[in-house]
Every structure is written in structure tokens, then in C-alpha cells.
Amino acid sequence: MTDVDVIIVGAGPTGLMLAAELRLAGVRPLVLERRPERGKTPKAHGLSGQILDLLHYRGLLDRVRALVTDPVPADRFPFGGVHVDLTRFEEPPLKALSVRQQLLEGLLEEHATGLGAELRRGHEVVGVSQDDESVTAEVRGPDGTYEVTAQYLVGCDGGRSPVRSMAGIGFPGTTYPEVNRIGQVSIPDRLTVHDNGDIETPELGRIKAGFTRTGTGVFALGSLTPGILFIQTTEDDPGEIDDDVPMTLTELGDSIRRVLGGDVPLGDPVRLSRYQFSARQAERYREGRILLAGDAAHLLPSTGTAINVGMSDSVNLAWKLAAEIQGRAPAGLLDTYHAERHAAGARALLQSRAQVALRRGHDEAAEALRAVFQELLDDEQAARRLASHVAGTDTRYPMPGSTHALAGTFVPDLALETDQGATSVAELLRDARPVLLDLADRPELREPAEGLVDVRTAKAEDRPADVLLIRPDGYIAWAGDGDTEGLREALAAWFGA
Numbered sequence: 001m002t003d004v005d006v007i008i009v010g011a012g013p014t015g016l017m018l019a020a021e022l023r024l025a026g027v028r029p030l031v032l033e034r035r036p037e038r039g040k041t042p043k044a045h046g047l048s049g050q051i052l053d054l055l056h057y058r059g060l061l062d063r064v065r066a067l068v069t070d071p072v073p074a075d076r077f078p079f080g081g082v083h084v085d086l087t088r089f090e091e092p093p094l095k096a097l098s099v100r101q102q103l104l105e106g107l108l109e110e111h112a113t114g115l116g117a118e119l120r121r122g123h124e125v126v127g128v129s130q131d132d133e134s135v136t137a138e139v140r141g142p143d144g145t146y147e148v149t150a151q152y153l154v155g156c157d158g159g160r161s162p163v164r165s166m167a168g169i170g171f172p173g174t175t176y177p178e179v180n181r182i183g184q185v186s187i188p189d190r191l192t193v194h195d196n197g198d199i200e201t202p203e204l205g206r207i208k209a210g211f212t213r214t215g216t217g218v219f220a221l222g223s224l225t226p227g228i229l230f231i232q233t234t235e236d237d238p239g240e241i242d243d244d245v246p247m248t249l250t251e252l253g254d255s256i257r258r259v260l261g262g263d264v265p266l267g268d269p270v271r272l273s274r275y276q277f278s279a280r281q282a283e284r285y286r287e288g289r290i291l292l293a294g295d296a297a298h299l300l301p302s303t304g305t306a307i308n309v310g311m312s313d314s315v316n317l318a319w320k321l322a323a324e325i326q327g328r329a330p331a332g333l334l335d336t337y338h339a340e341r342h343a344a345g346a347r348a349l350l351q352s353r354a355q356v357a358l359r360r361g362h363d364e365a366a367e368a369l370r371a372v373f374q375e376l377l378d379d380e381q382a383a384r385r386l387a388s389h390v391a392g393t394d395t396r397y398p399m400p401g402s403t404h405a406l407a408g409t410f411v412p413d414l415a416l417e418t419d420q421g422a423t424s425v426a427e428l429l430r431d432a433r434p435v436l437l438d439l440a441d442r443p444e445l446r447e448p449a450e451g452l453v454d455v456r457t458a459k460a461e462d463r464p465a466d467v468l469l470i471r472p473d474g475y476i477a478w479a480g481d482g483d484t485e486g487l488r489e490a491l492a493a494w495f496g497a
């Protein structure tokens with residue numbers, strides 16, 4: 001008998017989401033976080049991609065929306081120095097919300113602890129060991145060092161992940177020798193902002209909105225919020241940065257001077273941060289009873305998408321871990337976590353590294369590449385495809401027993417009519433339980449699922465298939481109109497029929 005079911009190391013977005021999902025699945029997680037309080041250094045300012053749909057399916061999206069302090073960004077996003085315009089799409093293929101990471105973490109913490117997860121702040125994991133039966137964490141807490149045992153331990157402990165090192169898992173890839181500094185500042189009197197977003201400065205004259213490349217780096221200028229300038233500099237710098245050292249306005253001003261060769265007047269800072277880009281992925285996401293998720297498993301060299309990938313890891317992992325712990329997992333279920341999420345992480349790295357290639361070139365050939373890429377993105381199909389790649393909505397997992405086009409894809413939020421009234425797929429997935437959704441009253445297809453997953457009968461306009469078997473993470477495990485054998489195979493593979 002272990003102290004808890006799962007130890008989660010790290011209370012960032014990944015660890016907190018995992019804790020909540022594990023509680024929904026009925027297991028006992030303990031979250032250990034080395035920081036005594038939530039981190040104050042500004043990190044993410046935006047949340048984008050598929051995780052927004054997942055948050056909607058868990059009934060959390062409206063709560064996240066309530067945290068948005070800036071207007072929702074326009075439907076365009078930067079892809080390695082090229083702007084992708086999504087305004088022509090009625091339903092944007094990449095959704096984004098401008099939410100500060102600290103506020104998001106506060107909400108996730110409230111959600112996870114509200115569901116009964118235990119969180120200990122100021123408790124650092126300094127050692128990890130495992131055997132066939134359990135895993136033990138050595139923890140340095142405010143009252144000294146102690147041990148906790150669990151059936152599994154998940155390292156959600158960020159890019160420098162001590163858990164990953166202690167488990168002996170390699171983290172190959174590249175750290176780019178450059179530092180990015182971001183400032184969101186009010187507009188001082190000495191600065192004029194033109195209608196098209198260009199600025200006029202006393203010393204440097206007119207500076208265009210968008211990217212200005214010089215021999216010493218890149219200066220980026222824009223505005224997400226009226227009255228606030230968004231400024232970013234990128235400079236080559238082989239040193240390592242320390243996330244715990246706060247950025248200052250002087251540091252940003254010095255960097256701008258090095259890049260542009262003169263001063264840009266800066267108003268009061270709303271946000272200052274700096275970051276370095278790495279492209280790395282853990283060799284494996286599982287070593288026995290130790291697993292990795294979030295930044296501990298992958299670092300992406302582009303902005304705006306890392307939390308999406310990390311929190312999606314958690315949603316994928318939680319129900320599989322719970323099934324293992326509750327003794328109802330079919331053989332190999334937990335290994336599908338690595339198979340599915342390592343592939344999804346590699347795909348996220350693919351688009352993210354492509355952004356580096358587009359962004360880092362400063363010569364004429366690189367300018368030409370960006371221009372050609374920009375031209376290609378005038379094509380609606382190309383823009384949609386790229387946006388889905390960045391959002392992670394094009395992820396398709398292999399699903400045994402089904403050849404249907406929908407198998408392995410994320411279930412759409414269908415409006416449903418049932419005997420009890422109107423509902424939706426999102427409502428059905430609120431408690432993170434697997435569902436067999438019968439849209440054509442097919443008792444012979446409901447029968448094999450009884451007792452294994454929730455079985456619901458409903459009607460939907462333009463039903464995509466007679467029956468959908470939906471996993472707790474929202475992915476369609478089986479879709480079809482007949483073939484009971486295929487359905488039985490899918491049920492056996494995922495839910496241990």
C-alpha cells in the first residue's frame with residue numbers, strides 16, 4: 001500500500017491539469033511544488049490550440065475566458081516572422097485567448113484542489129527511486145526531508161526537469177544561442193504612433209510595425225491592446241538565462257539600443273519578460289513507474305503553443321494512469337501515452353523548428369524564403385493546414401478496430417437531442433468518462449459497451465456516424481455503422497472488455 005496513488009512533481013499548468021484529471025478519474029494525486037508560492041515572473045501571455053476545446057469539454061473555458069485581461073487577439077498569428085491571417089475564416093482553425101499564465105495556474109489550482117487534489121508548496125523533490133511495486137520520492141519540505149511512496153510519479157517539473165535527469169532519460173536537441181526580451185509598455189509623450197502601427201521616435205525616426213532586422217538582432221513592434229506597445233528584441237547570446245531573475249525596463253532599453261543603435265522611449269511597463277528558445281524532446285516519456293509531461297518532456301522554440309501541448313499530455317495520460325491504478329487497464333494501455341504524445345510532441349517540434357528556420361535568417365535568401373512562404377499563405381487551404389498543425393488539431397492517433405475517417409480524431413462538439421432534453425458532446429465529457437454515443441438507436445452496438453463505458457443514445461443533425469466510442473480525452477476510439485467485431489476490438493484495446 002502506497003501513501004498516495006500518483007506523485008506529481010511541479011504545479012505548473014501541466015501538473016495542475018494532471019491533478020484535476022486524475023481526481024475526475026477517481027485516484028489520489030499529491031502535487032509537490034518546490035516554490036513556496038506561485039511564480040511571479042511573467043511567462044505565458046496566451047493560450048492557444050486544441051486545449052481550448054478540451055477546457056470547454058471540461059466546463060472550464062468560460063472560467064478561463066473570465067481571466068482574459070486583454071481583448072482576444074485578432075485572428076492572425078506570427079509564424080517565424082511571417083504573419084498568418086485567419087480573418088477570412090468564419091470558424092478560425094487556430095483559436096487563442098490572451099490569458100496570463102499566473103492567472104491560469106490560479107484557476108487550475110482552484111479546480112484541482114476543489115476536486116480534492118492535495119498540493120504541497122515549498123516541497124522540493126530531491127530524489128526518486130522505483131522498484132516493481134512502487135516509486136518513492138525524497139522530498140525536502142519546510143520541516144525537513146521525508147519520503148512519500150506512490151504507484152506512479154509524473155515529472156511535470158519544467159524544461160530543466162530534475163525528475164527527467166534522475167530517471168536517466170535523455171533530452172536531446174538544441175538550445176538556440178539567443179535571448180528574447182518582451183516588454184508591453186504604455187506610450188510615452190515623446191513617441192508618436194501612426195495609424196498603421198508604425199512609431200516615430202526623436203532619435204531613430206520612423207520604425208515600422210512588425211519585424212526590423214539589423215546586424216545585431218531583431219526588433220519586433222506591435223500592439224495587442226489599445227494604448228499599449230508590444231516590443232520584443234532578439235539578440236544572439238550564448239549564455240543561459242535565469243527565469244527567477246526579473247527583467248527590468250533598463251534591460252529592455254539597453255537591448256533595444258544594441259539592436260537599433262538608438263533609444264526608443266518606453267512608458268510604464270505592464271509586463272516584462274525574457275526567454276530563450278530550445279528545441280528538445282525527451283527520448284521517452286516513460287521509465288517504469290516514472291513518466292514525463294509538459295516542458296519536462298518537450299521544449300518548443302516558438303511562442304504561444306507550449307502550454308497547449310503540455311496540458312494535452314496531462315489529459316491523455318490521466319485516464320490511462322487511473323485505469324492502471326484501478327486494475328482495469330488492458331495490457332499496454334499506459335505505453336500508448338508515450339506512443340501518442342511523443343508523436344504529437346515531435347509534430348509540434350516540427351512546426352516550431354520550421355519557425356526557427358524562417359525567423360533566424362538575416363540574409364537575402366532568408367528574406368526570399370519568408371516572402372515565398374507569405375505568398376503561399378494567401379492560399380486558404382495552406383493557411384488552414386498550417387493553423388491546424390500549430391493548434392495540434394490535426395493530431396490523429398492510430399485506433400485498433402476502426403478504419404472510419406473519424407477514428408483517431410478529436411470529437412466535434414455535436415448538439416444532441418436525448419429523451420431527457422438537449423445536450424452536447426461537451427456536456428457528456430464534463431466528468432472525463434468514456435462514452436459510447438449511439439446516434440442511430442443501434443442496440444446491437446450498445447450492448448458490447450454496457451458496463452465498460454457510459455452508454456448514451458441521442459439524435460444529432462447530420463450525424464457523422466451511427467455510433468462513436470469516445471475516450472475521456474475526447475478522441476474517437478471507434479466510429480462506424482456496423483462491424484460489431486471492430487467495436488469489440490476497440491473496447492478491448494482501450495477499456496479492457
Ligand SMILES: Cc1cc2nc3c(=O)[nH]c(=O)nc-3n(C[C@H](O)[C@H](O)[C@H](O)COP(=O)(O)OP(=O)(O)OC[C@H]3O[C@@H](n4cnc5c(N)ncnc54)[C@H](O)[C@@H]3O)c2cc1C
Nearest residue numbers: 010012013014034044045046125157158294295304306307
Ligand atoms: C517569457 C515566456 C513566455 C511564454 N509565453 C508562452 C505563451 O504565450 N504561450 C504558451 O503556451 N507558452 C508560453 N511559454 C511557455 C510556458 O510558460 C511553458 O510551456 C509552461 O510553463 C510549461 O508548463 P509546465 O507545467 O510543463 O512546466 P512549468 O510551468 O515550468 O512548471 C514546472 C514546475 O515544477 C516546479 N519544480 C521544478 N523542479 C521541482 C522539484 N524538484 N520539486 C518540486 N517542484 C519542482 C517548478 O517550480 C515549476 O513550478 C512562455 C515561457 C516564457 C518563459
